[in-house]
Amino acid sequence: MADCDSTDADLINAMSEHDEAALRLLYGRHAAWVSARLRRRCADTDVVADVLQDTFVAAWNGAGKFRGDGDVAAWLWGIAIRRLISRLRQASGRAAKAPTWKLYDAVDVSAEETALLTVEYSDLGTALARLSPELRVVLQATVLDGLTTREAARALNIPQGTVKTRLVRARTRLREELA
Amino acid sequence: MTQQPRTWHANEAELRALADGVAGPALGASVESHLMRCGACRARMNDLVDGVLLDSVWSAIRETVEAPRPSVFERLLRKFGVSAESGRLLVAVPAMRGAWLIGATAALLFAGGAALFASGFGLALFLLVAPLVPVMGVAAAYGGDADPSHELVVTTPYSAGRLLLLRTAAVLATSLPVAALVGLALPGPAWLAVAWLIPGLAFVSLSLAAAPFVGATVSSGAVAATWSAIAIAVSKIGDPMDLAGPAVQVGSLVLCAAAVTTILTHFRLFDLPRGQT
Numbered sequence: 300m301a302d303c304d305s306t307d308a309d310l311i312n313a314m315s316e317h318d319e320a321a322l323r324l325l326y327g328r329h330a331a332w333v334s335a336r337l338r339r340r341c342a343d344t345d346v347v348a349d350v351l352q353d354t355f356v357a358a359w360n361g362a363g364k365f366r367g368d369g370d371v372a373a374w375l376w377g378i379a380i381r382r383l384i385s386r387l388r389q390a391s392g393r394a395a396k397a398p399t400w401k402l403y404d405a406v407d408v409s410a411e412e413t414a415l416l417t418v419e420y421s422d423l424g425t426a427l428a429r430l431s432p433e434l435r436v437v438l439q440a441t442v443l444d445g446l447t448t449r450e451a452a453r454a455l456n457i458p459q460g461t462v463k464t465r466l467v468r469a470r471t472r473l474r475e476e477l478a
Numbered sequence: 479m480t481q482q483p484r485t486w487h488a489n490e491a492e493l494r495a496l497a498d499g500v501a502g503p504a505l506g507a508s509v510e511s512h513l514m515r516c517g518a519c520r521a522r523m524n525d526l527v528d529g530v531l532l533d534s535v536w537s538a539i540r541e542t543v544e545a546p547r548p549s550v551f552e553r554l555l556r557k558f559g560v561s562a563e564s565g566r567l568l569v570a571v572p573a574m575r576g577a578w579l580i581g582a583t584a585a586l587l588f589a590g591g592a593a594l595f596a597s598g599f600g601l602a603l604f605l606l607v608a609p610l611v612p613v614m615g616v617a618a619a620y621g622g623d624a625d626p627s628h629e630l631v632v633t634t635p636y637s638a639g640r641l642l643l644l645r646t647a648a649v650l651a652t653s654l655p656v657a658a659l660v661g662l663a664l665p666g667p668a669w670l671a672v673a674w675l676i677p678g679l680a681f682v683s684l685s686l687a688a689a690p691f692v693g694a695t696v697s698s699g700a701v702a703a704t705w706s707a708i709a710i711a712v713s714k715i716g717d718p719m720d721l722a723g724p725a726v727q728v729g730s731l732v733l734c735a736a737a738v739t740t741i742l743t744h745f746r747l748f749d750l751p752r753g754q755t
């Protein structure tokens with residue numbers, strides 16, 4: 300039986316055998332951060348709630364397909380971000396021809412934000428702060444959200460080739476920064 | 479939890495900035511990428527995120543996963559244009575779930591087998607049991623207690639009469655071929671295989687006609703008891719073949735017509751709960 304001591308992978312395993320208590324535990328562990336990450340990408344609370352629901356229902360239905368060695372948090376976020384993208388695309392398709400949604404804001408990093416970054420964050424965040432907005436959103440879509448270049452191109456509304464060249468440039472810049 | 483040894487975690491202000499949606503791209507990316515590696519910090523997010531939203535989404539999730547998933551048969555029905563609601567009600571018929579069908583098949587096989595070995599008594603048994611199979615199926619399909627979709631029936635905006643007819647159609651569709659096959663396997667004239675058909679239909683329509691007044695379980699039980707008494711009496715004093723004879727056939731046709739007329743004229747009764755008619 301699933302309980303508080305079960306690992307995430309155990310919970311997914313129990314869910315594939317229709318254990319609802321396992322789903323409840325998984326939701327308790329992951330719903331908060333998933334909703335916070337969704338909320339950063341979409342201001343509409345109703346959409347966030349719908350996508351959050353879709354994500355855990357999809358996890359319930361797809362629990363049998365989860366690879367035992369995979370990371371559950373990354374798996375859940377992979378579902379959530381893709382649901383959010385398709386949901387936003389649908390909504391914008393209905394509203395107008397031009398995309399009315401923006402998943403990744405290509406804005407400059409403010410001085411306050413840079414000051415907030417703790418010294419220990421010598422990884423992605425600090426490096427991202429030094430990139431131009433266009434390069435940064437490509438890294439956000441691919442590295443942070445785990446999208447393929449094809450999916451990132453759709454999410455950013457730019458050609459796939461542009462995603463690839465920007466990714467190469469961003470990586471080169473990052474190597475210089477982190478060296 | 480972490481993939482590599484780390485001595486630091488996201489601090490309260492950073493997590494709160496992410497939860498409140500005010501973290502900029504760089505801070506947000508830092509905290510998010512840390513969260514993906516750190517279960518402890520993910521757990522700390524629970525106190526910072528809107529609990530009301532999480533609770534309401536959870537109830538929606540629970541409702542969705544508790545609803546039975548459509549079976550292969552249900553999806554097939556939907557492909558043929560049966561509405562999702564009708565499909566679910568049809569599939570909820572015990573006959574469709576197999577248990578009832580197995581019971582009915584066993585009873586018929588028993589009766590058929592008896593007919594093979596001891597022609598007089600066995601034939602009577604088959605002719606007694608076969609017409610009752612559809613009636614018992616209707617009673618099983620409409621009986622509340624053993625039916626997990628009972629709640630569904632109660633809460634569905636479906637008229638009880640339409641539901642009864644829908645389920646009767648389903649029961650007939652599953653039970654008639656089984657009974658006919660068993661009948662064909664019997665020795666004797668081939669028409670025996672279908673001789674019980676008219677009595678069977680008469681019994682179904684009789685119990686349906688009486689169902690709004692006394693309930694489907696009582697009406698089908700009464701029909702079954704009456705027929706059994708008649709069948710036993712006939713086979714004791716005369717020829718078991720009389721159970722499939724012209725008198726029974728004509729009598730059944732008359733009863734069937736009367737019952738159908740009653741159903742059609744009092745159809746609205748089906749919509750009202752028993753006792754208010």
Ligand SMILES: [Zn+2]
Binds near residue numbers: 487
């Ligand atoms: Zn941490």
